[in-house]
Amino acid sequence: MSKMTLTTEGDRHVIVTRHFNASPEAVYRAHTEPELIQKWLLGPEGWTMPVCINEARPGGRFRYEWSNGKGGHFYITGELVELEPNRKIVHIERMHLPDATPDNHVETRFDADGSGTLMTMRMTLPDAETRKQMLSTGMEHGMEASYARLDSMS
Amino acid sequence: MERLDAAFSALSDPTRRAILARLAMGEETVMELAKPFEMTQPAVSRHLKVLEEAGLIVRRVDGTRRPCRLAKPGIEAIDEWLGMLREALAKNYDRLDLVLEVMNSEKEKEKR
Numbered sequence: 001m002s003k004m005t006l007t008t009e010g011d012r013h014v015i016v017t018r019h020f021n022a023s024p025e026a027v028y029r030a031h032t033e034p035e036l037i038q039k040w041l042l043g044p045e046g047w048t049m050p051v052c053i054n055e056a057r058p059g060g061r062f063r064y065e066w067s068n069g070k071g072g073h074f075y076i077t078g079e080l081v082e083l084e085p086n087r088k089i090v091h092i093e094r095m096h097l098p099d100a101t102p103d104n105h106v107e108t109r110f111d112a113d114g115s116g117t118l119m120t121m122r123m124t125l126p127d128a129e130t131r132k133q134m135l136s137t138g139m140e141h142g143m144e145a146s147y148a149r150l151d152s153m154s
Numbered sequence: 155m156e157r158l159d160a161a162f163s164a165l166s167d168p169t170r171r172a173i174l175a176r177l178a179m180g181e182e183t184v185m186e187l188a189k190p191f192e193m194t195q196p197a198v199s200r201h202l203k204v205l206e207e208a209g210l211i212v213r214r215v216d217g218t219r220r221p222c223r224l225a226k227p228g229i230e231a232i233d234e235w236l237g238m239l240r241e242a243l244a245k246n247y248d249r250l251d252l253v254l255e256v257m258n259s260e261k262e263k264e265k266r
Contacts, residue, residue, distance in 0.1 A: 004244045018247045022254035030253055040249035043242045132179045133190065 011128035014135070016121040024110040027117045028086045031108065032056040042066070051075070058083055062091070074098075086110060102130045164208035169193070170201050174224065177211060181223040 004018045020027050030036045034052040042049060043066065051065035058080060065075040077100075078093030089108045095101045105124040110117050125131040164170055173187055188198045202222055205211045212225045 004240070004247055006240055006243065016243065020247075020251065020254055022258060026254050026257050027250075029257070030250055036253055036257075039253045040246055042246060042249065044245070132176070135179065 008131070008135075009122075012125045012131055014123040014125075014131065016119075016123075018119050019113055019116055020119065021116045023086075024112055024117045025086045027110050027119060028089070031089060031110075032083075037064070047072075055080065056083065062093075101134065102126050104134065164204050164210055167201070167204075170205055173198070173201055173205065174210060177222060177224045181221045183219050183221050187222070 004016065007015050009015055030040065032054060033056070034054050037054065038049045038052045041064065047066050047068050049064055049066050051063060053064075054060070054062040060080045061078065062080065063075060063077045065073070067073050074095065074097055076093050076095050078091050080089065080091045082088065082090035087110055090106070091108075092103050092105050094103050103126065106121060107124075108119065108121045110119055112118075125134060165174075169191060172191070176182060176187060176190070184195050184198055184202065187202075188195045191198065202211065202213070206213060206222075209225055211222045213220045213222045
């Protein structure tokens with residue numbers, strides 16, 4: 001099944017898992033090649049990613065910028081710490097809202113799972129307080145999206 | 155109906171929505187809630203009063219502290235919003251499924 005799970009672990013971790021019906025090679029490419037990333041890493045309906053830079057090498061940097069075409073805008077920047085082709089990506093990222101949030105350390109693994117891939121993303125925040133902030137910021141974005149949806153319905 | 159109006163009106167303010175989002179993670183005092191905002195404690199207290207009157211939060215007495223937590227309707231609303239965050243992430247991965255499908259069919263074409 002392709003159902004996603006999102007759970008917290010301990011005080012500082014957030015874990016996301018998802019199965020894909022594609023090889024680890026393909027899922028890894030979709031996480032590292034900008035022209036592929038731009039097609040799916042978009043969040044709520046109506047948002048696009050006009051800027052997508054990913055240097056895809058250890059020590060390389062990345063920058064993703066999102067826009068909703070109505071003045072809504074935010075971006076994340078980060079560094080790639082470790083890349084194990086088709087298996088693992090370790091990176092550090094922060095959101096700019098526009099002030100930078102504390103660093104989120106993210107390890108993404110791509111493991112063969114039957115004929116597909118099990119992706120496991122493990123985020124580590126500096127402390128419990130930051131995780132709390134991150135989850136509530138995410139929720140705020142969710143809320144904004146829901147308000148936008150309400151707007152479009154009326 | 156009046157309650158619902160008050161709740162919607164309370165939710166129309168981004169600071170109050172942020173306060174509710176914070177409270178979804180557990181009980182907090184006014185001092186703790188004021189931290190992430192560039193706001194004085196009295197200003198935060200005013201927002202809390204609006205939320206309390208709208209039935210979105212409840213406060214209890216703990217010595218000199220009056221910690222706040224979400225009231226049940228607030229919790230239900232927040233659950234819905236957490237669901238939306240999950241939904242936004244899930245939507246990303248549903249889109250990724252389609253990207254992977256296209257990548258796969260292109261690869262098949264190359265083989266032929």
